[in-house]
Amino acid sequence: MNKTELVEHIAIKAEISKAAAARALDAVIGAVKTTLKKNGSVTLVGFGTFSVGKRAARVGRNPRTGDAIKIKAAKVPKFKPGKGLKDAVN
Numbered sequence: 177m178n179k180t181e182l183v184e185h186i187a188i189k190a191e192i193s194k195a196a197a198a199r200a201l202d203a204v205i206g207a208v209k210t211t212l213k214k215n216g217s218v219t220l221v222g223f224g225t226f227s228v229g230k231r232a233a234r235v236g237r238n239p240r241t242g243d244a245i246k247i248k249a250a251k252v253p254k255f256k257p258g259k260g261l262k263d264a265v266n
Contacts, residue, residue, distance in 0.1 A: 212253055222260030229254040 187197035208218050208226050217227040233249040
């Protein structure tokens with residue numbers, strides 16, 4: 177499912193226009209991004225938790241030349257599914 181299909185699904189289930197569904201989805205995504213940028217977490221009970229993890233600096237290899245390269249430390253988004261989502265999938 178892509179974003180367009182998700183917007184259409186939201187519009188049908190919530191009985192709202194596609195434009196309103198798109199604005200609502202964009203607002204949710206924007207709120208998650210803003211919260212993660214501030215090193216916070218977003219928990220949707222029954223769905224899961226979005227959080228920020230830390231990846232340490234490490235040494236990697238250039239696949240073309242085999243030379244060692246330094247890879248900087250980074251913050252990465254993480255998602256941990258909740259029980260409701262796990263149960264729905266299984």
